[in-house]
Amino acid sequence: MIRTTNLCRRFRDRLAVDRLTFDIGEGEIVGLLGPNGAGKTTTLRMIAGIIAPSSGQALVDGVDPALDPAQVHESIGFLTESPGFYERLSARRNLAYFARFYDGVDVEAAVEAALRLVGLGDRAADRVGTFSKGMKQRLALARALIHGPRILLLDEPTAGLDPEAARDLRSLIVRLREDGATVLLSTHNLAEAEELSSRIAVLRTRLVALDTPGALRSRREKPGVDVRATTWNDEAIRAVTAESYVLGLSGPSSGLVRFRLADPGGDRPKLVAKLVEIGIEILEVTEASRTLEDVYLQLVREEEA
């Protein structure tokens, strides 16, 4: 549904997006992760046909947005970073205004359906200026969905929302996923990306990684072992580090030390025995799983280096 090939965008002497190549299949949700200035919004804008690439190509359902933006706009829904509404007009009037730009849309029915979908049916007649940020964001999603697009581009949909509003919006996106929508979602929220996305693309001007959240977590390093104890002392740490199967450790932090082992499965009993032998009072031993945040930060640091 969405394909980019060597997509580049340069703003004067600054390269914002560098040779970005990826495919997103029908019904897939791909989370676009990256620090500020990584090129996430620029990528979405190029795919949406709002700005043209400096080189390379994007295809949306087989159509190049740089060549025929109007046709692409008929098939996509774009939730921009800022919701942006005419504050002196009602929610209904705002949506109707945007809906009238699309061909073959029954404006009245589409507006009412979109308002119901985002739970704003009872506030339809109210001026948008009276809405909270969460309500505006939900209304912006309604606007993006007003013409029933099969492809959604969502630029930081939950940014700045309180936890409850963010959860409501994520539930909505999950429902869209269940209805078969293809979604490219830019976010800073790693948990959100993991919850919603079938694959995650890490972007830092260029594409650093693109994989499923599980594969991203496990592909970089073997998981270690977390040991929680009542107390740790330097002597014990030195003694354990001297063992040949201990490749490294981090901590202690709040009684927890994370050990990196040559063979986490096989070496774990040896590690526990050693710790008992030197008098460490163990409370808990668990397999250390790398979070998506660990992976993301490592990828970004590697890219910076």
Added chain:
Amino acid sequence: MIRRIGNVLAKEWLLMIRSPSSLLFSVVIPLLLVGQAIFLSWILPRFLAPGSLGLAAPGAVGLSDADGFRLLILSQFRFFVLLIPAMVANVFATLSIVEEKVTRTLEPLLATPVRTWELLLGKTLSGALPAILIAWASAGLFVGLVSLLGWGALLPYILTVSALLSLFLLTPAVSIMSFVLGVIGSSRASDAKSAQNLAVIVVLPIFALIAIQVTGLVWFTPLFTVFVALGLVAADGLLLVMAGRLFGRESIVTRWR
């Protein structure tokens, strides 16, 4: 295409109606200009000694000194009428564009199938049409007041061919120019006030026209009025092309601040 332009037009007018300041401005400015012309034509001849100025409009034969002087003031109204679209259209333009910038509605708008020229044309018509109609209504009010005050005999000298040409050719051309300059100014400005500073570019030449008329250096014959109108239409075309470039998707998203 027409549906989309109409949609922009309808939304702009709805927002104008809901903006008390722009409505007030578009009523107050014309009333001030009409009132000023009428008041000066009534008050000044009372304080002038007969023959003291020796000024009269060309062709004003057989009029008293007071009426000749009055005619000189009243016949300038066709230029004052040009100030109305110049100022009103500019206010509408800056409100229209700056509001989109402040509320950040342009990017979602650009993600719809509306073409940028449809958006620009819809906005230009939404500002230029009311400005033209207000200017014509002001001219109608002016003629009505002149008749009401018993100066009807002066109307044949005021409503000359060149005055009518000015009203029906120059007014639309100035209105479009003012709106488009408002769009250009707004593309760089972050608030309505700084964008409206560009209105001076339109207003100053109109004041210059009035000054030239008063000194009698150049008199606006019908042919000269048509030439000026053609010049303004050409300038409008150039400015529209420039505004079209500034109003492109790329510029709006990457350069407008």
